[in-house]
Amino acid sequence: ESLYHHQGLLLIGSANNMYIYRIGTDGIPVRESTTQYNEAFGEDMCTSDPIVVKGNIAYVTLSSTVEVCRGFQLINELRVYDIQDFKSPKLLKTVNMSTPKGLGLGKNHLFICDQTDGLVVYNLDNPIDPVKVKTFGGFEGFDLIVNGDILVVVAKDELLQYDISDESDIKYLSKIDL
Numbered sequence: 822e823s824l825y826h827h828q829g830l831l832l833i834g835s836a837n838n839m840y841i842y843r844i845g846t847d848g849i850p851v852r853e854s855t856t857q858y859n860e861a862f863g864e865d866m867c868t869s870d871p872i873v874v875k876g877n878i879a880y881v882t883l884s885s886t887v888e889v890c891r892g893f894q895l896i897n898e899l900r901v902y903d904i905q906d907f908k909s910p911k912l913l914k915t916v917n918m919s920t921p922k923g924l925g926l927g928k929n930h931l932f933i934c935d936q937t938d939g940l941v942v943y944n945l946d947n948p949i950d951p952v953k954v955k956t957f958g959g960f961e962g963f964d965l966i967v968n969g970d971i972l973v974v975v976a977k978d979e980l981l982q983y984d985i986s987d988e989s990d991i992k993y994l995s996k997i998d999l
Contacts, residue, residue: 827874830907834872839881841907856902856910858883873926877905878913878948880931882921897921899933901949913949923964923975930954930988932972934962940974940983942991955991957983 823834831850833840838857842850858881872881879902885895899921901914919937926932931943931951939958943951960976970986971994982994 823871825872825874832872854908871924873924875926879904882924884921925965925967927985927988932965934965936961
């Protein structure tokens with residue numbers, strides 16, 4: 822699902838786990854840890870899980886539906902992990918969301934695409950306690966790219982661009998229909 826390089830570590834978000842590899846002196850990745858997302862449901866449950874890191878904090882979004890005893894269990898959340906001890910990451914916080922998909926980091930904000938809510942913006946003044954500050958709705962968000970001061974959002978039928986040079990005053994720039 823995703824690869825993220827951070828300070829000599831390679832974080833891999835798979836369908837079921839977060840893997841942390843250290844890049845060895847020979848350039849070969851060495852697995853340091855595996856963190857299972859779905860302990861209650863087992864490896865058969867598949868979540869969609871992008872991952873980004875700021876300092877010693879990893880942010881992961883999980884989005885899936887699983888059948889449980891003829892009913893459905895929804896897992897739609899932002900998870901915050903402390904990876905200072907990358908051999909043993911610790912889950913610090915879980916934030917319920919609608920249907921999170923892609924995510925990216927700005928200078929002091931976390932941007933999350935949500936299939937139901939559009940673009941959701943979290944302030945990271947306290948990195949272990951993200952605070953939702955804004956939602957840009959009206960579209961189904963699937964992925965995003967932060968490129969300097971520009972945020973590009975991939976929606977169902979369009980690409981949207983936002984100016985994030987001042988993250989406390991995000992400005993819509995343009996839309997390209999797909």
